[in-house]
Amino acid sequence: MIRNIRKIGNSQGIIIPRDILQEIGYPKTVEITLTKGGIFISPIAGKTISRKPRNKDETDGFYDLMKSKLESNIAIGKTRWIGNREMERRI
Numbered sequence: 001m002i003r004n005i006r007k008i009g010n011s012q013g014i015i016i017p018r019d020i021l022q023e024i025g026y027p028k029t030v031e032i033t034l035t036k037g038g039i040f041i042s043p044i045a046g047k048t049i050s051r052k053p054r055n056k057d058e059t060d061g062f063y064d065l066m067k068s069k070l071e072s073n074i075a076i077g078k079t080r081w082i083g084n085r086e087m088e089r090r091i
Contacts, residue, residue, distance in 0.1 A: 003014045021027075027043035034040075073079035082088045 001017075005012050005014055024043050029044045031042050031044050032039060033042070070079065074081075080088055
């Protein structure tokens with residue numbers, strides 16, 4: 001498949017066709033690797049990037065943010081409890 005490189009904002013890029021994205025599951029994040037002969041783009045599925053909070057205030061802030069988001073999702077029916085420690089989220 002041949003695609004033209006085009007200007008996108010202050011950068012340049014390509015548009016990936018919908019059928020290709022559908023085939024790989026519409027990833028939100030991809031890894032771009034420079035190879036010997038070109039560029040390799042691969043989806044990152046299920047990869048979680050995390051870090052520890054720097055201090056107690058940041059820990060409390062993360063907890064409050066997650067709690068409020070969870071409560072609002074339950075209120076609008078987007079999330080529901082399905083077990084003792086298990087939840088289900090409607091996308």
